[in-house]
Amino acid sequence: xxxxxxxxxxxxxxxxxxxxxxxxxxxxxxxxxxxxxxxxxxxxxxxxxxxxxxxxxxxxxxxxxxxxxxxxxxxxxxxxxxxxxxxxxxxxxxxxxxxxxxxxxxxxxxxxxxxxxxxxxxxxxxxxxxxxxxxxxxxxxxxxxxxxxxxxxxxxxxxxxxxxxxxxxxxxxxxxxxxxxxxxxxxxxxxxxxxxxxxxxxxxxxxxxxxxxxxxxxxxxxxxxxxxxxxxxxxxxxxxxxxxxxxxxxxxxxxxxxxxxxxxxxxxxxxxxxxxxxxxxxxxxxxxxxxxxxxxxxxxxxxxxxxxxxxxxxxxxxxxxxxxxxxxxxxxxxxxxxxxxxxxx
Amino acid sequence: xxxxxxxxxxxxxxxxxxxxxxxxxxxxxxxxxxxxxxxxxxxxxxxxxxxxxxxxxxxxxxxxxxxxxxxxxxxxxxxxxxxxxxxxxxxxxxxxxxxxxxxxxxxxxxxxxxxxxxxxxxxxxxxxxxxxxxxxxxxxxxxxxxxxxxxxxxxxxxxxxxxxxxxxxxxxxxxxxxxxxxxxxxxxxxxxxxxxxxxxxxxxxxxxxxxxxxxxxxxxxxxxxxxxxxxxxxxxxxxxxxxxxxxxxxxxxxxxxxxxxxxxxxxxxxxxxxxxxxxxxxxxxxxxxxxxxxxxxxxxxxxxxxxxxxxxxxxxxxxxxxxxxxxxxxxxxxxxxxxxxxxxx
DNA sequence: CTGAAAGCGCTTACAG
DNA sequence: CTGAAAGCGCTTACAG
Numbered sequence: 001x002x003x004x005x006x007x008x009x010x011x012x013x014x015x016x017x018x019x020x021x022x023x024x025x026x027x028x029x030x031x032x033x034x035x036x037x038x039x040x041x042x043x044x045x046x047x048x049x050x051x052x053x054x055x056x057x058x059x060x061x062x063x064x065x066x067x068x069x070x071x072x073x074x075x076x077x078x079x080x081x082x083x084x085x086x087x088x089x090x091x092x093x094x095x096x097x098x099x100x101x102x103x104x105x106x107x108x109x110x111x112x113x114x115x116x117x118x119x120x121x122x123x124x125x126x127x128x129x130x131x132x133x134x135x136x137x138x139x140x141x142x143x144x145x146x147x148x149x150x151x152x153x154x155x156x157x158x159x160x161x162x163x164x165x166x167x168x169x170x171x172x173x174x175x176x177x178x179x180x181x182x183x184x185x186x187x188x189x190x191x192x193x194x195x196x197x198x199x200x201x202x203x204x205x206x207x208x209x210x211x212x213x214x215x216x217x218x219x220x221x222x223x224x225x226x227x228x229x230x231x232x233x234x235x236x237x238x239x240x241x242x243x244x245x246x247x248x249x250x251x252x253x254x255x256x257x258x259x260x261x262x263x264x265x266x267x268x269x270x271x272x273x274x275x276x277x278x279x280x281x282x283x284x285x286x287x288x289x290x291x292x293x294x295x296x297x298x299x300x301x302x303x304x305x306x307x308x309x310x311x312x313x314x315x316x317x318x319x320x321x322x323x324x325x326x327x328x329x330x331x332x333x334x335x336x337x338x339x340x341x342x343x344x345x
Numbered sequence: 346x347x348x349x350x351x352x353x354x355x356x357x358x359x360x361x362x363x364x365x366x367x368x369x370x371x372x373x374x375x376x377x378x379x380x381x382x383x384x385x386x387x388x389x390x391x392x393x394x395x396x397x398x399x400x401x402x403x404x405x406x407x408x409x410x411x412x413x414x415x416x417x418x419x420x421x422x423x424x425x426x427x428x429x430x431x432x433x434x435x436x437x438x439x440x441x442x443x444x445x446x447x448x449x450x451x452x453x454x455x456x457x458x459x460x461x462x463x464x465x466x467x468x469x470x471x472x473x474x475x476x477x478x479x480x481x482x483x484x485x486x487x488x489x490x491x492x493x494x495x496x497x498x499x500x501x502x503x504x505x506x507x508x509x510x511x512x513x514x515x516x517x518x519x520x521x522x523x524x525x526x527x528x529x530x531x532x533x534x535x536x537x538x539x540x541x542x543x544x545x546x547x548x549x550x551x552x553x554x555x556x557x558x559x560x561x562x563x564x565x566x567x568x569x570x571x572x573x574x575x576x577x578x579x580x581x582x583x584x585x586x587x588x589x590x591x592x593x594x595x596x597x598x599x600x601x602x603x604x605x606x607x608x609x610x611x612x613x614x615x616x617x618x619x620x621x622x623x624x625x626x627x628x629x630x631x632x633x634x635x636x637x638x639x640x641x642x643x644x645x646x647x648x649x650x651x652x653x654x655x656x657x658x659x660x661x662x663x664x665x666x667x668x669x670x671x672x673x674x675x676x677x678x679x680x681x682x683x684x685x686x687x688x689x690x
Numbered sequence: 691c692t693g694a695a696a697g698c699g700c701t702t703a704c705a706g
Numbered sequence: 707c708t709g710a711a712a713g714c715g716c717t718t719a720c721a722g
Contacts, residue, residue, distance in 0.1 A: 006408070006489065007463070007488075007489040009714090009715055009716080010715070010716070011715075011716095019692080019693090020692075020693050020694075021693095021715085021716080021717095022692080022693065022694080022695090022717080022718080023691095023692060023693075025715095025716070025717060025718085026692090026717090026718090029717080031717090031718090034691070034692080035691065038691090038692095050485055050488050050489070052460050052463050052464050052485070053464055053715090053716080054405075054464060054466060054714090054715055054716065055461075055464040055465055055466075055716095056401050056404060056405060056464075056465060056466045056715085056716090057405050057698090057714070057715035057716040057717090058715080058716050058717070059401060059698090059716090060399075060401055060402050060405060060697095060698045060699065060700085060714090060715080060716075061697075061698050061715080061716050061717050061718085062698080062716085062717065062718090063351070063698075067444075067465070074430065075420070075426055075429055075430045075433065076423070076426045076427045076429070076430035076431075077426075078421070078423060078426065081420055081421045081422075081423070081426035082421045084420055084421070084445075085419065085420045085421035085447060088420065088445065088446065088447055089447055089449075092446065092447070097444055097446065097461055097462070097465065098444065098445060098446070099412075099442055099443065099444045099445075100429075100433065100443060100444075100445050101433065101437065101442065101443070102430060102433055102434055102437070104434075115397050116400075116442055117442070118352070118397050119397050119398055119399060119400040119401075120400055120401060120412070120442065121399060121400075121401045140395055140397070143352075143395050144351065144352040144395070227628075228628060228629070228631065228632055253629075254628065254629065257629045257632030258632065260632055260634065261631075261632050264634055282629065283572075283573055283599065283602075284573065284598075284599065284602045284627070284629050286573070286606075287573060287602030287603060287605055287606050287633075288632075288633065288634075289605065289609055289633075289634055354698090354699055354700080355699070355700070356699075356700095364708080364709090365708075365709050365710075366699085366700080366701095366709095367701080367702080367708080367709065367710080367711090368707095368708060368709075370699095370700070370701060370702085371701090371702090371708090374701080376701090376702090379707070379708080380707065383707085383708095398699090398700080399698090399699055399700065400700095401699085401700090402698070402699035402700040402701090402714090403699080403700050403701070404700090404714090405698090405699080405700075405713095405714045405715065405716085406699080406700050406701045406702085406713070406714050407700085407701065407702090407714080408714075
């Protein structure tokens with residue numbers, strides 16, 4: 001660490017203008033008590049000297065902060081990247097800056113990061129907790145009544161606001177779509193067994209099947225990592241073990257991409273004699289052949305709503321902790337048999 | 346903004362332990378001058394009270410900062426999301442936290458953001474400048490000798506380090522691959538005309554063609570937005586205007602996805618009677634049918650290298666500004682005619 | 691309309 | 707080994 005020439009402080013400006021630092025502060029903030037002419041003069045000189053107010057010092061004095069923290073397990077995940085992008089944009093408009101940090105699903109790192117952000121005196125925190133996070137891990141935040149909202153992964157913290165996707169409804173919509181086209185036997189492939197998201201989607205699937213007096217066979221449920229490769233592996237297994245089954249709900253669109261590959265290799269035709277539904281509606285899902293039918297979870301909307309909720313708490317608008325689930329939407333395209341308008345190949 | 350109960354300060358701990366704040370500070374930092382027993386005692390009490398040191402105050406006193414700023418036009422762009430993810434991880438390991446901000450390619454916002462991050466007293470900045478950013482916009486940073494590195498989009502700032510992709514080589518590799526399979530007539534579709542990236546790739550394409558005594562026809566160059574839709578539009582135009590042309594280099598993988606859609610609609614078979622090459626190697630590009638041949642630009646590597654470069658400057662390791670271009674790599678798959686191993690459908 | 695002074699929470703020379 | 711004091715760059719009651 002090297003000492004570098006600092007920018008000018010209000011002291012330097014005060015000297016240049018021949019006023020006290022107090023007067024300069026008042027002039028710059030416009031908090032009355034200084035004539036318009038003085039204000040303008042001070043501002044002009046400050047600009048000329050390249051003055052940038054040290055927010056950090058102001059914060060120390062006033063106790064107010066325009067910094068927000070975001071903790072997620074992986075920013076490069078497109079779902080979180082979109083969520084974060086809209087969160088940041090919303091907060092920026094409201095005058096707040098955003099610090100982000102990746103936990104990589106490491107709970108120790110998560111705890112360290114929470115403290116590190118508190119140490120930066122952030123006004124509030126948005127946290128997508130790592131797997132198996134308990135609400136005890138938020139004890140430090142509660143103790144100093146630092147506002148925080150939990151997003152995406154619920155941890156049953158009754159004292160915290162939660163904003164996330166409605167996985168149960170999402171699962172229901174996917175299954176319902178299949179059922180509506182006459183398919184009642186299908187697999188659920190990919191995703192980490194026992195994760196909240198996975199369990200929620202499966203529950204929705206079960207509900208939809210239950211409504212028509214059916215259920216999903218245990219051997220049709222094949223969890224794997226929620227990736228391309230996971231999808232390919234899981235789909236291969238599903239094909240081998242269940243030759244009569246000709247449809248699968250994939251844990252997400254990546255998994256669906258893998259399923260396409262596996263089906264191609266097996267000589268099956270997606271949208272013709274095999275049906276696939278995904279979750280997330282990634283931008284490229286519409287470009288697959290055939291275009292992927294999927295459930296949109298609206299991560300950007302989650303980001304904006306989380307931002308609005310957090311900002312309310314930061315500003316001290318008191319209210320009971322709330323849960324807000326963004327309504328998912330089925331995007332019907334052509335990967336479900338019977339929905340392909342025409343086939344040219 | 347509401348005043349909330351603050352966490353304990355070293356003053357509170359000093360009182361609890363019966364020492365001066367100075368002694369507490371020394372004990373906590375371990376900077377000698379305090380007996381081991383006292384250190385342990387102070388640490389125990391501090392933990393019990395839930396003490397978290399206010400970095401912001403320490404920074405004010407010492408002038409050192411463990412905050413870094415990142416300014417990009419869009420974090421939700423997967424290329425930048427991956428770059429940022431590795432940048433953050435690298436800096437975290439080194440003890441730094443990362444503030445991110447989106448400019449949305451708005452130069453006013455970019456300028457505001459730079460000042461806002463300086464106001465937070467960041468130790469350094471990583472900037473992917475908006476289109477038409479001139480080096481004058483970095484004048485404020487230079488004046489206060491705030492370390493910064495430019496990434497991805499070059500602005501010809503001789504006083505700044507630059508880390509980015511080697512677009513010229515990337516374009517060359519794509520074209521070379523086509524030429525090697527016997528294709529010398531092809532389009533270059535999608536991307537904003539005149540952007541550095543676009544121009545770089547085109548230049549590489551021209552070099553490869555030049556080596557075999559060919560050139561690209563102006564009507565084969567069709568810029569559009571670098572998106573799915575842009576790719577579809579551009580490819581349709583290319584097909585209409587140039588019926589004999591049966592290959593295209595797409596500005597990026599998104600554009601390639603759109604090209605697939607357009608070709609499908611036109612009854613062309615990618616990898617059979619039409620060849621496509623993209624850039625970026627998105628995770629899902631391998632799942633297209635046929636799998637997309639593309640050039641990987643390694644955004645994560647750019648992120649890590651940018652982090653290492655910035656940290657060096659922050660720590661005052663003096664050196665001449667350097668340019669570092671990450672070497673791209675062709676990922677040959679099956680979207681180029683003659684490279685498809687077998688066709689089953 | 692303006693100035694002198696205190697204080698936010700730390701760290702670090704300066705004394706002892 | 708430890709304490710009293712100054713100071714980082716601001717803001718804001720308190721006087722005038």
